[in-house]
Amino acid sequence: xxxxxxxxxxxxxxxxxxxxxxxxxxxxxxxxxxxxxxxxxxxxxxxxxxxxxxxxxxxxxxxxxxxxxxxxxxxxxxxxxxxxxxxxxxxxxxxxxxxxxxxxxxxxxxxxxxxxxxxxxxxxxxxxxxxxxxxxxxxxxxxxxxxxxxxxxxxxxxxxxxxxxxxxxxxxxxxxxxxxxxxxxxxxxxxxxxxxxxxxxxxxxxxxxxxxxxxxxxxxxxxxxxxxxxxxxxxxxxxxxxxxxxxxxxxxxxxxxxxxxxxxxxxxxxxxxxxxxxxxxxxxxxxxxxxxxxxxxxxxxxxxxxxxxxxxxxxxxxxxxxxxxxxxx
Amino acid sequence: xxxxxxxxxxxxxxxxxxxxxxxxxxxxxxxxxxxxxxxxxxxxxxxxxxxxxxxxxxxxxxxxxxxxxxxxxxxxxxxxxxxxxxxxxxxxxxxxxxxxxxxxxxxxxxxxxxxxxxxxxxxxxxxxxxxxxxxxxxxxxxxxxxxxxxxxxxxxxxxxxxxxxxxxxxxxxxxxxxxxxxxxxxxxxxxxxxxxxxxxxxxxxxxxxxxxxxxxxxxxxxxxxxxxxxxxxxxxxxxxxxxxxxxxxxxxxxxxxxxxxxxxxxxxxxxxxxxxxxxxxxxxxxxxxxxxxxxxxxxxxxxxxxxxxxxxxxxxxxx
Numbered sequence: 001x002x003x004x005x006x007x008x009x010x011x012x013x014x015x016x017x018x019x020x021x022x023x024x025x026x027x028x029x030x031x032x033x034x035x036x037x038x039x040x041x042x043x044x045x046x047x048x049x050x051x052x053x054x055x056x057x058x059x060x061x062x063x064x065x066x067x068x069x070x071x072x073x074x075x076x077x078x079x080x081x082x083x084x085x086x087x088x089x090x091x092x093x094x095x096x097x098x099x100x101x102x103x104x105x106x107x108x109x110x111x112x113x114x115x116x117x118x119x120x121x122x123x124x125x126x127x128x129x130x131x132x133x134x135x136x137x138x139x140x141x142x143x144x145x146x147x148x149x150x151x152x153x154x155x156x157x158x159x160x161x162x163x164x165x166x167x168x169x170x171x172x173x174x175x176x177x178x179x180x181x182x183x184x185x186x187x188x189x190x191x192x193x194x195x196x197x198x199x200x201x202x203x204x205x206x207x208x209x210x211x212x213x214x215x216x217x218x219x220x221x222x223x224x225x226x227x228x229x230x231x232x233x234x235x236x237x238x239x240x241x242x243x244x245x246x247x248x249x250x251x252x253x254x255x256x257x258x259x260x261x262x263x264x265x266x267x268x269x270x271x272x273x274x275x276x277x278x279x280x281x282x283x284x285x286x287x288x289x290x291x292x293x294x295x296x297x298x299x300x301x302x303x304x305x306x307x308x309x310x311x312x313x314x315x316x317x318x319x320x321x322x323x324x325x326x327x328x329x
Numbered sequence: 330x331x332x333x334x335x336x337x338x339x340x341x342x343x344x345x346x347x348x349x350x351x352x353x354x355x356x357x358x359x360x361x362x363x364x365x366x367x368x369x370x371x372x373x374x375x376x377x378x379x380x381x382x383x384x385x386x387x388x389x390x391x392x393x394x395x396x397x398x399x400x401x402x403x404x405x406x407x408x409x410x411x412x413x414x415x416x417x418x419x420x421x422x423x424x425x426x427x428x429x430x431x432x433x434x435x436x437x438x439x440x441x442x443x444x445x446x447x448x449x450x451x452x453x454x455x456x457x458x459x460x461x462x463x464x465x466x467x468x469x470x471x472x473x474x475x476x477x478x479x480x481x482x483x484x485x486x487x488x489x490x491x492x493x494x495x496x497x498x499x500x501x502x503x504x505x506x507x508x509x510x511x512x513x514x515x516x517x518x519x520x521x522x523x524x525x526x527x528x529x530x531x532x533x534x535x536x537x538x539x540x541x542x543x544x545x546x547x548x549x550x551x552x553x554x555x556x557x558x559x560x561x562x563x564x565x566x567x568x569x570x571x572x573x574x575x576x577x578x579x580x581x582x583x584x585x586x587x588x589x590x591x592x593x594x595x596x597x598x599x600x601x602x603x604x605x606x607x608x609x610x611x612x613x614x615x616x617x618x619x620x621x622x623x624x625x626x627x628x629x630x631x632x633x634x635x636x637x638x639x640x641x642x643x644x645x646x647x648x
Contacts, residue, residue, distance in 0.1 A: 065481060
C-alpha cells in the first residue's frame with residue numbers, strides 16, 4: 001500500500017500500463033511538458049518521450065477520431081479531453097464512430113481506447129467547465145463508462161480500462177484529484193474489474209447508491225445518521241456502464257430503502273436508470289418507502305460560489321433524505 | 330504515365346464491375362429487393378478504382394458514404410458486398426452495416442462512413458498507427474467535396490500535417506454536396522487550395538482518367554512513405570445519378586449531365602485499350618460481359634443467402 005492522491009493514482013496507472021504494453025500511448029491537449037491542465041501527467045513526457053506522450057492542438061474532434069482510428073488498427077490509445085464539457089466537440093467520433101464500429105462492421109473491429117476526462121462542478125469555472133454528462137455516454141450502446149471515487153479505485157479501474165477492448169469514457173472528478181488514499185501499487189497487478197460495484201459502507205436501514213464526488217458526501221451523511229442511530233449502506237457502482245445491478249438490488253433487499261445521489265442535473269440523469277433497475281427487479285417488493293433521488297438542479301452551473309454550491313446535493317440534504325426515508329418506514 | 334498491362338486490365342474489369350454493381354443495386358431498389366438508402370457512384374469509377382489500385386499491399390483505405398466503386402477498387406469480395414447490401418448474414422458486416430458501412434479492417438478496408446467527414450479523423454488515427462509501428466504503409470481517406478466543410482476536415486488535416494502522418498486525403502469532388510452546388514457551399518473553385526492552410530501539398534487530378542488518378546495517388550503515397558506527411562488530392566469527377574434514391578435532381582440540367590456522361594471514365598479506358606492495341610474490341614466486350622456476369626452471380630448469391638438470425642441482434646456490441 002502507498003498513500004497517494006487520486007491524480008497520482010491515475011498517473012501511476014497510465015505509466016504502468018505504458019511500461020507493460022508498447023502499444024499503449026497517450027494524447028491530448030497540454031499533456032506533455034505542461035503535464036496536463038490538472039497536472040495529471042507531470043513527468044510522463046520525460047519517461048516516455050514524444051512518440052508516446054503526444055501533445056495535440058486544441059482539436060477535440062480529431063483527438064477522439066484519431067484515437068478511434070488508432071485503436072481500430074492496433075494501438076491502445078489513452079486520450080485526455082481537458083474538461084468533459086469539451087466532449088461536445090468529440091461526440092461524432094465517440095458516438096457514431098468508436099461506439100458503433102464493432103457492431104456495424106459485423107464484429108470484425110475492436111476499438112480499445114480510453115477517453116479520460118474531468119467532470120463535475122465546484123471549481124467556480126461556470127457553466128462550460130463544470131458539467132456532469134455521464135448519462136449521455138451511458139445512453140450509447142458500445143461505450144463503457146467508468147467514474148472512480150477514490151485513489152485506489154481510480155488506479156485499479158484505469159488499469160482495467162486500458163486493458164479493455166472497448167471504447168471507455170473514464171470520468172474523473174476534478175475535486176477529487178487532490179484527495180488522498182491508500183493505493184495497492186505494490187500488489188502485483190492490482191486490477192478492479194469493470195462492472196463490479198463496491199460497498200463503501202455497510203448498513204442495514206437505508207441504501208444510498210452514488211458515485212464520483214458524491215460518494216464522500218454520502219459517507220459523511222452516513223456518519224451523521226449513525227450518530228442518530230440510523231445505519232446507512234453506501235454502494236458505489238464505480239462503473240455506470242455496465243452497471244452492477246445485482247449488488248444494488250441485494251442492498252435494497254436488505255435495507256428496504258433507496259436513495260440515489262448524483263451530481264448531474266436531474267432530468268434524464270443516470271439516477272433514473274439506477275432507480276428503474278431496482279424498481280423493475282424483485283427488490284421492488286422489499287421497498288417500504290418511496291425511492292428518493294438527490295440530483296443537481298436543472299440549471300447550468302452558475303459562477304457565483306454560493307449559487308454553484310446550491311446546485312448539487314449537499315451533506316445536510318442527504319441526511320434529511322435519510323431521515324425522511326427512515327421516518328416513512 | 331503507364332500502368333502495367335495486368336494492372337490496367339484488372340482496373341478495367343473492376344470499373345465495369347463497379348458500374349454493373351450500381352446498375353444492379355438500382356434495379357434491386359426499384360423492385361424493393363434492396364432497402365434503406367444507397368448512394369450510387371456511377372460516373373466515379375475511375376476515381377474510386379484507380380486510386381485504390383495505386384496502393385501497395387498493407388495500405389489502408391477509409392471510404393465515404395458513396396463508397397461502392399472504391400470498395401470494389403480495393404478488391405472486396407463482390408458476393409459478400411452484395412450480400413451486405415441485401416442485409417444477409419454472410420455479408421461483410423453480418424447484415425448489420427449495409428451500403429454505408431462496408432468494412433473489412435483485417436484487409437485494410439477501414440470502412441465506409443455514413444457520417445460525411447467522419448472518416449477524416451479515423452484515417453488520421455490509422456495513419457498514426459502506421460507511423461507508430463513503422464509499417465511503411467499509408468492510409469487513403471475518401472470523402473466528398475461537401476465533407477470538406479466539416480470541422481473534422483480542418484482538425485484532421487492540421488493534426489496530420491503537424492505530426493507528418495502518412496495519410497492521403499482524397500476528395501472526390503463531384504460538384505454537388507447532395508443538392509448544393511460547389512459554388513454555393515464554398516467560395517473557392519479548387520478544394521486542393523485548402524491544403525495550403527495546413528502546409529501540405531494540394532494536388533488536382535482528373536478523376537475520370539485512370540492514368541492521372543493512378544499516378545497522382547502513387548506520387549502522394551511516395552511522399553507519405555518518405556515521411557514528408559500528408560497530401561490533399563482533389564479528384565474532379567461527377568456522379569451521374571442523384572445523391573440517393575429519393576433525389577429528383579432539380580438542381581442540375583440534363584445538358585450538364587450529358588456533358589459529363591460524354592467523359593465516361595470507362596469508355597475512355599475502353600477506347601484507350603483498343604487504340605493502343607492492348608485488347609481488341611471483341612476482347613473488351615468479353616471483359617464487359619464477365620463483369621456483368623460477376624455481378625449477376627453476386628446478386629444471386631446474396632439473394633439466396635440467409636437472413637441473420639434474430640438471436641445475433643445483441644452480438645458484437647462490446648468486444
